[in-house]
Every structure is written in C-alpha cells, then in structure tokens.
Amino acid sequence: MYFYAEMMGRIPCCDDNGLKKGPWTPEEDQKLIEHIQKHGHGSWRALPKAAGLNRCGKSCRLRWTNYLRPDIKRGKFSEEEEQIIINLHSVLGNKWSAIASNLPGRTDNEIKNFWNTHLKKKLLQMGIDPVTHRPRTDLNLLANLPQLLAAANYGNLMNPWVDSALRLQSDATQLAKVQLLHNLLQVLNTSTSPTPNMEAMNLFGTAPLREHQLYEFLRLNSQFEGLANGQVNFPLEGNQILSNLLNLEVPSDYQHTAISKEFTRHNDNNQLGTNSYVIPTANPPIPPLVSASPECSAVNQMENKINPNDMSNPSSTSTTFEAWGELMDDEGSDSYWKDIINQASSSPWPVTS
DNA sequence: AAGGTGACCAACCGCGCAACC
DNA sequence: TGGTTGCGCGGTTGGTCACCT
Numbered sequence: 353m354y355f356y357a358e359m360m361g362r363i364p365c366c367d368d369n370g371l372k373k374g375p376w377t378p379e380e381d382q383k384l385i386e387h388i389q390k391h392g393h394g395s396w397r398a399l400p401k402a403a404g405l406n407r408c409g410k411s412c413r414l415r416w417t418n419y420l421r422p423d424i425k426r427g428k429f430s431e432e433e434e435q436i437i438i439n440l441h442s443v444l445g446n447k448w449s450a451i452a453s454n455l456p457g458r459t460d461n462e463i464k465n466f467w468n469t470h471l472k473k474k475l476l477q478m479g480i481d482p483v484t485h486r487p488r489t490d491l492n493l494l495a496n497l498p499q500l501l502a503a504a505n506y507g508n509l510m511n512p513w514v515d516s517a518l519r520l521q522s523d524a525t526q527l528a529k530v531q532l533l534h535n536l537l538q539v540l541n542t543s544t545s546p547t548p549n550m551e552a553m554n555l556f557g558t559a560p561l562r563e564h565q566l567y568e569f570l571r572l573n574s575q576f577e578g579l580a581n582g583q584v585n586f587p588l589e590g591n592q593i594l595s596n597l598l599n600l601e602v603p604s605d606y607q608h609t610a611i612s613k614e615f616t617r618h619n620d621n622n623q624l625g626t627n628s629y630v631i632p633t634a635n636p637p638i639p640p641l642v643s644a645s646p647e648c649s650a651v652n653q654m655e656n657k658i659n660p661n662d663m664s665n666p667s668s669t670s671t672t673f674e675a676w677g678e679l680m681d682d683e684g685s686d687s688y689w690k691d692i693i694n695q696a697s698s699s700p701w702p703v704t705s
Numbered sequence: 706a707a708g709g710t711g712a713c714c715a716a717c718c719g720c721g722c723a724a725c726c
Numbered sequence: 727t728g729g730t731t732g733c734g735c736g737g738t739t740g741g742t743c744a745c746c747t
Binding site for chain 1: 715716717
C-alpha cells in the first residue's frame, strides 16, 4: 500500500484492498477505544494496523469522532440546541463543524443529519427558506399564516440569546407581511405601465389601494403593539385577511394610526451604523420600507445577535432585517412584484368582495 | 401478515487544504 | 517549489426501523 502510494501519489483511503467497510462491530469498537486510550490516535493512517483493525484510518477516525469519543452527547436535541443550530446556520451556512464547535458534545455529522431530517422541514413548515433563512416570497405564505404564527411563537425561550434571535425573527416575519403588501400596493399604484395590470386589479378589487387602507387593514388584522414584546398576533386566516383587504373602506378623515407610528422607527442618519425600518407615513410616493445598512461581517452579525442590548430592545436592528432589506432591494423591482401578483391571480384563493 | 414507504442516521466518498519533505 | 501526505469537511448513500395500507 505505501509502496503504491510512493509510486503513484495519493491513494484512496478505502480503496478496494480488502479492508472492511460498513457497520462497526462491538469488537472493533472495543479495539479502537482501547488503542486510543492507551496510545492516542496518532497518525490515523497508521492506527488500524497498530490497533489490529482491518479498517482504513479514515474509517477509524470517523468512528471515533462521530461515535466512540467519550465526550459525545447522545440523545435528542433540546429545543435550545435546535435554536442555536438554526441561528448559527443562518450565519454560517452548512459549516457543520463550525456549528458543532458551539454545541459541546455534538458532532458535525449529527448536526448535519439533524438539520437535514428535522430542522429543514420545520423551517419550511414555518414558511422560512432553510437555505436563506428568509421568509419564502411566494404568496402562498399568506395562506399559511397559522404556520407563520407557529414560527413567531416557536420555542420555549430559555436562552436570552435565543430569545432575542427569535424575537427578531418574529419581527421579521411581521415586517415581511407588511413589506409584501407594501410592494403589492406599489405595483398596483404604479403609473409606469400604460395599462394597469388588470389581473392584479381583479385580484384586489377595482380601485387602486391607498396606503392608509393598508394601515387600516393592518390595524384590523393584527396587533402590532405585540412587536414590542415579541408576541405576534395575526388571528385571521390568510383568505380572510385578503378578504378584509379587499373590503376596506377609505376613511375620509384618515389619520395616521398608532400602527404607522409604531412602525415609524427610523434612525435618520444611521449614525450608529444600525438599521431602521420605516413604514411610510404619507401617501405616495412610497418610500422604501427598509433602509440599506452598512455591511456587517458574519462575526459582527453574530455579535449583534449575542449583544445583550438587543435583548432589551426588540426593535433594535438585526441581521434578519438586513436580510430583508437586501431581499427587497434585490427583488423589489416592479416586475418582480408583478410576477408575484400574476402568480397570485391564478392562485386558488377565494377572492370575495 | 406482507409489502410499500418514508424517516432516521451511521458510514462512506471525494474534495480541498495545510503541513511536510 | 512542487509533490506527497494526512486530515477535516460537506455531500451522499444505504441499512434499519416504524408506520401505513
């Protein structure tokens, strides 16, 4: 084998050379454990021979690091661990080893498996894209508000860091709904097209909607005060909300409601380098909801999430908002939203007026 | 009871990278 | 400096089990 290596360069670790593959037997485990306890693993390539195992070094290393290591924590993942994984994954992506380094006793392989079999599905059910950790942008999202509710209320908040991250996630979910509707209005009210999008008009009623209608709609359908304490209440089913949206009357004496004030949390010049999100308080032209922010490194993003100040200030900035800002900036063109509306116009929602 | 199906997870595979010679 | 080696990583596979029809 080593002669082969010298002559031909690197050889496959587990080539078809008579070495055993597949599940480990208790005897093999025992041999590996005893050898490592006595001598350490040293060179993994040399270990199997020294330990009397008919395995390749790589197989031994994997068996040790993923299963036999004494500090391995077996058993179900706690809710706290789940949240940590989700949060870290949103920052680190599929860097399983990096994620594992933050979860003592858990291996990258275990976390990877757990992610693929549980957490990915869970996030999808919540309407969150498990790759981007952004709310999914299709309008089916609105038809899945019960799941969004579950997302907003998910978890028993034990860890303050987790608490903060979850709260931000809830805010982001709520903001996403507002942003979605806001952009829909922008498209519907746009005058760039010589002919209005008739399908979209049919979807939302006859007259272009105005923003105060949107706010009234939001006031009727949600309790945004909840944003201050992380509780999100969106009590109506998606089709009912849409129905309410269609049935809105235009109050002639419309005044800015507490909602718009609640949402008008803006930092005029971003002196602190923080984000802000601003619900417009005037009729068109409609300003952007999400202001751009200085780019943050992954490390900074992590620090932001860990920063205890965030925990006492749920309206403070977050990478979630940044993500939404990017999303909306990237995809906020009229054509993008028109596409969504076109999709929605063929959706199975019951549109009653 | 038997076959089908999906979930779960241990293990394998191939690649990239850093250390070494 | 280029080739070799060892290791670690992320993606994938395949075996097992539980549940369903």
